[in-house]
Structure formats: structure tokens, C-alpha cells
Amino acid sequence: MKVLIVEDEAKLLNNILTYLSNESFVCEGVATFSEAKDKINLNDYDCYVIDIMLDKDNGLQLIEHIKQLEKEGGIIIISAKDSLDDKLLGLDIGADDYLTKPFHLSELNARIKAILRRRQNKGFKKMAFEEIVIDLDSHEVNVNNIKIELTTKEYQLLTYFIINKNKVLRKQSIVEHLWPDEYDFSSYDFIYTHLTNLRKKLTHVGCKDYIKTIYGLGYKFSADSV
């Protein structure tokens, strides 16, 4: 799986590439329109992450270019514009997803993986972490082949954790992922309840406790001891 990241802010591009460096897919990053065009002409990618504010809205042309070449990869727009019109325009010209700056890298990771998963063969839509197996179509969660019942939020929390396994997840990133439309958060304490419930349900069927609390920062889903 190959992902192309087009972002003209060098520092932001660098952060994205660093964060995604030890994921299961290969990331390539370019900062200019012409470089991006060259890369697109030469290679096929499974996912394109494109900043549409690239050199005066050239990002849109890039998407049109991808569509003209009938490339199959999914497209994620990242943009500083977050109005509904901008989003609709982006989705209209063929983008699959739209992410507004500033975003959490963990969220970008989740969005990219969602695109990649869509391109995988059918029947392969499973996510696994150690003894936990999740069927992404039926939303069924099995631990050691024992089915466990999770609420929607608990399910979303678990998948978000596994997508960003071994990474420190900020509370705000989790909250924004679980409640995408919420506009103002002042307290993240309420995710603690969901976390506790999820942890209970998992350990109840003999799952190891992978949810690690990172002091002051958030949580980490990891098989290693922190």
C-alpha cells in the first residue's frame, strides 16, 4: 500500500511523514504542485492526501488530474477551509474524505486506513490486535473467539485505539473522533467512563489490559509495557 502526501508546508509534511513512518503502508511526501504531478504520472497510489490550498488552490487541479488519469486511489483533502461549501466542492470533484486543519495525526491515520481498507479485497475487512479480532463489516468483536458486546462509542474507541496502536493518543483526539460534530469541549473526563467500560468488557473475557494511561497526555494502546 502506497500513500502520497502533498502538502506545501514543509514542517507539517514532515510531521505527517514521521507520524506515519512505522505504519503498514509506505508514505511519500511532496511539497510542490509539479513534483506531485510527476509522482502521480509515474506511480499508482492507494491513497492521495492533498492540501487543496497548495499554491493558490492548485490542489483542486491535482485532484482533477488524478481523475483524468483514471487512477483508482482514494483521495483525502486537507484544507484550512472548513465551511460546508468547501467540503461539498471537494467531495464533488471526487475526493473521498475531507479533513480540516488543524487535525490530529491520529485522525489522519484513521482516515487513510479507512480508505486503504476500502481498497482491500472483500472478506478481508478484519482488524486484529493480539487476541482481539474485529469484523469491520458486522462490527463484531471477538476476544479469544469469545464475542463481546460493545456500545457504538466503545466500538469506535476500540477501533481508533487499534488503528493508532503503540501511539500516544491525546484525549482531545479521541473525543473529536467519537463526537466529530461537537464544537466546544471543556472537559474530557467523560471519555474516562467509556474507557473504563471498554477495559472491563475486554478484561472480563480474559483480554490483557492494553489501554495504558500516559501521564498528562492521554492513552496508548500497546502490548508492550509502557
Next chain:
Amino acid sequence: MKLLQRTLIYYLFISIPTFIVGSVAFYYFLQYVIVDQVDESLRQDKYEIINFVNNNKNDVTELYKAISCTYFLKPIDGNINLIDKYSFVHEYDSIEMDLQPYRELKTSILIKEKNYELTMRESFVDSDSLMFSILFFAILLFGLLTIGITLINWRVSKRIWNPFYHVLRVIAVYQPDKNNSFTIDSDNIEEFKILIQAIQKMIKRIDKDFNQQKKFIDHVAHELQTPIAIASTQLEVFMQKVKLSDETAEMVSNIDNTLLRLKNINKALLLLSRIHNDQYLQKKEINIKEVIQEYLQTHLDQISILNLSLDLEKCDDLIIEMNETLAGILIGNLLSNAIKHNYQDGNIKVYTKNKELVIENTGSKLNIETDQLFNIYVKENKTEESLGIGLSIVKEICNTYNFKIEYFNTEHVHQLSVAFLILEKASS
């Protein structure tokens, strides 16, 4: 008070005393003229009678032809020469069945060496009826003039004041930056020309300032997105790199939270600027009650953590025509405040009365003035998070739809009410 009413009042103020004084003066003047006339006629008749007597004429019919008055003769003793004496007398008239006024001239006359008192009477116009006729005509005249002037005023206000009223309408519905180019025919009246020019200039200036400010906010907010994104992602990468000591983690967390606040402020600014830019024009009928229920449904976690009790018993369906997104933001902000600024085991009561929605929640008293609450730049010290900006968005949405929002505050209870569609738009 309307311009027309004011001019009419001034007119009446001057004209009523003028007409009263004028009528009275006219009455006396007329009476004087008539009396003078009658007296003159009596004098004439007197000379006719004297002439008749002195010339020893005998044909009385000749005398009757010459005079118009009635006369009586009364012999008097001695040689008393009476001076002419004019007076008013009243005598009963059997035909009219009323006392009739007469003008009387008493004088003496010498007939055949004998003195007589000559009393001459001439019927006098009824002074009352004279006064009434004058008064009647005065009032009639006055009425006609008033109607005439009102009509002229009305025509004038319609014709001459037309550009003025046009300007008024334009200003009344004026909203910054809403395509305000207007042309008004000033009818070549100099004052109106100047007025219209001045207002056009003013509106242009306001629009320009408004636009610049709008663009500024929009630009700043957009431009800030990328640096915030860089800092925030950098921090996220940094967290992954090393195992941080508690102290460092705390510092990183502080930076992170500050960035988050910056992000939220920016988000709010962008939202405000979008509301200003009319990006939420699409309206539809929305049941506010459903919006409330939906919000509470998705926020049961927060509610259960604080163990808040909800009371929605008196909340009826409230159908309001507005933008769906804005309705969500409005209700979301109000309810999130009610949840955030609450006590553990507190309560939230939501109820409707007529077209008004009231959200009541327990919570400690605020230290700021209630009228400052909706001001974007005011923040209560104790609460870390942005209360001001959330409520200023609420306020902005209310302004957009002319909803009236009020806040009441007692020691342990906050009450926020939104009156939907209470304020009517200033109509032209």
C-alpha cells in the same frame, strides 16, 4: 409624531386663536357698521318728519313713503328741547311671539307751537342670529382652511417629502454589506440631494469598514489554521518519540491544551465570520425540541458523570424556521453551557412557554455583569474554558434571526431564555 401631524399642530396653534379673536372683532365691527347705518336712517327719517311738519303738509301717505320707521308722538309740557338720544329697546312681537330688538331715537319736535316727544323705532337685526351666522361662517371657513392645509400638507409630504421617506426606508432596513446600492430621485431639492449624498457616502464607508473587518477576521482565522496545525502535529510526533518524565509530560500537556484553546477560539471566529458572510442562508422548519433531545441523547455521558437530573416535562414542540446547522449550534452551545457550568448532582430544566425556550440549570453565580455575558471579549476568570465566545456565537445567531435572548442569574440557578421571533423586523 409624524411630520405631518407636527405641522398640523403648529397650524392649529396659530389659527385657532386667530379665528377666535378675528370672529369676535368681526362681530363687533359688523354690529358697529349696522348700528351706524340704522342710526343714519333714523336721522334721515327725523329730518323728513321735521320737514313734513314745518311745511304744513297734510298728505300723510307722502310722509310714509319717505320714511321707513314707526313713530309715536307724545305731548310734553313746557318748552323742553330734547337732545337726540339713540338706544336699543325690545318689544314683544305678536307675530314672531318673541321679543324683537329695535333701535330707538328719542327727540323733541315742535308741532303747531306745541312740544312733542318724538320716538322713532326701526327694527334691528337680531344680534344673536347675526353672531351665530358670523360664528357659523367663521367655523366653516376655518374648517375648510384646515382641510385644505391638511390636504396640501399630505400632498406635500407625499410629493416633496417622498425622497426623505425613501431615505428613511433605506436606512431602516440597512444592514452592513447587504448590497446597499440605492438611488433615490431627490426631485432636485437641494437639501435632499445633500442628504442622499451624505448617506450614500456614509453607507459606503460603513460597508467598506465592515468588509475589511470581516476579511480581516476571516484571513487571520484561516491563516492561523496552518501554524496551529504545524505546532499541534509537531507535539503529537514529539509525544511518540520519547518516554516523557511526568514533569515534561505536564509541560507538553499545557502546550497542547493551550493550542487546543487557540484552535477552539479560531474555530469560533471562523464560525462567526461565516454567519456574518451569510453562509447559513438555507432555512427549514425545525423542531427545537427534537434538536434538544438529540443533543442530550448524544451527551448522556457528560450528564451521567455529573449525575445531572433532566427535566423536559414542560418542553413542548417548538417549530422555528431557521438554518439547521445554526439551530444545532445554538442549542448545542446553550446546553453545553448548562452541562459544563453545573454542580455535581445538579439539574437542568428545559421548558417552553409560547415561542420562548427557557434553559435553567444549577451552578454557582457568575462574577460578571449579566449584560456582559454575551460579549466576546469578556471571560469569567474562574472558568478556564471559553464561555464568552460560545455565548457570543449564540448571540450572533439570535441577532441573525432577531431572536431575543435573556439571562437571569440567582445564587445557584442560571436561566437563559431565547424568545423566538419576538422581535419583529423594523418594517418600512
